Amino acid sequence: xxxxxxxxxxxxxxxxxxxxxxxQSIDNxxxxxxxxxxxxxxxxxxxxxxxxxxxxxxxxxxxxSIKVDTAKIVVEFLGTPSTTDRTYKVKVAADSTTAVEGVHxxxxxxTQTFKAGKFSDTLKIxxxxxxxxxxxxxxxxxxxxxxxxxxxxxxxxxKDGLRVYLNINNYLSEPVWWKxxxxxxxxxFYHPKKWKILISFNERFANVESCPFDYNNEGRQYFQGLxxxxxxxxxxxxxxxARIYIDRLVPQQ
Numbered sequence: 001x002x003x004x005x006x007x008x009x010x011x012x013x014x015x016x017x018x019x020x021x022x023x024q025s026i027d028n029x030x031x032x033x034x035x036x037x038x039x040x041x042x043x044x045x046x047x048x049x050x051x052x053x054x055x056x057x058x059x060x061x062x063x064x065s066i067k068v069d070t071a072k073i074v075v076e077f078l079g080t081p082s083t084t085d086r087t088y089k090v091k092v093a094a095d096s097t098t099a100v101e102g103v104h105x106x107x108x109x110x111t112q113t114f115k116a117g118k119f120s121d122t123l124k125i126x127x128x129x130x131x132x133x134x135x136x137x138x139x140x141x142x143x144x145x146x147x148x149x150x151x152x153x154x155x156x157x158x159k160d161g162l163r164v165y166l167n168i169n170n171y172l173s174e175p176v177w178w179k180x181x182x183x184x185x186x187x188x189f190y191h192p193k194k195w196k197i198l199i200s201f202n203e204r205f206a207n208v209e210s211c212p213f214d215y216n217n218e219g220r221q222y223f224q225g226l227x228x229x230x231x232x233x234x235x236x237x238x239x240x241x242a243r244i245y246i247d248r249l250v251p252q253q
């Protein structure tokens with residue numbers, strides 16, 4: 001009986017400690033409203049949580065004809081889904097924002113709608129390509145900092161989820177897999193236009209972390225196809241005007 005009481009007491013103390021640690025991470029003390037926040041974590045392949053409050057939207061992956069698009073940021077709450085739509089509030093934090101309203105993004109309403117019956121919803125931000133640099137040798141991001149604010153329907157949630165940063169750009173950074181020494185024998189130096197051509201062959205090439213095709217026959221066919229494309233269809237570097245081949249840049253006269 002004494003052992004059972006010790007176990008019960010230990011469980012109670014553990015719960016108290018957990019609640020205490022959670023309360024330190026919540027910006028406002030929970031009262032009678034659900035608590036809202038930006039989603040600031042993802043799960044890796046091993047289901048391990050990775051924490052980050054940074055989002056990136058790149059026009060670099062988009063077709064050249066796309067000049068306006070929509071960036072999406074996940075918003076979630078702690079509580080019980082409602083049977084009616086509710087509203088939450090966000091604001092642009094001027095102290096950490098480098099993007100210019102009307103130039104890089106459309107005005108963002110402070111009052112947003114959280115749909116009924118959902119645990120998470122999406123904050124949609126219209127972004128513009130026109131004034132974003134496409135240079136991959138001197139990459140540039142424009143940043144929008146967003147802060148969650150309390151509303152009539154929601155109190156604030158976890159402190160780490162109350163501010164997010166949306167980076168907007170128009171370049172393609174070199175994918176991790178491009179640097180593989182064996183693969184370089186087939187695809188040569190990195191250039192974003194070469195990568196976009198591979199993606200046009202097969203969208204699985206868009207994976208940044210790993211190449212879906214190795215040095216087998218299928219992979220070599222794609223890499224040879226890239227070389228044939230560049231030989232047949234003149235493709236130029238936008239910054240220097242040089243023609244792009246599989247293994248070199250050739251300045252134009």
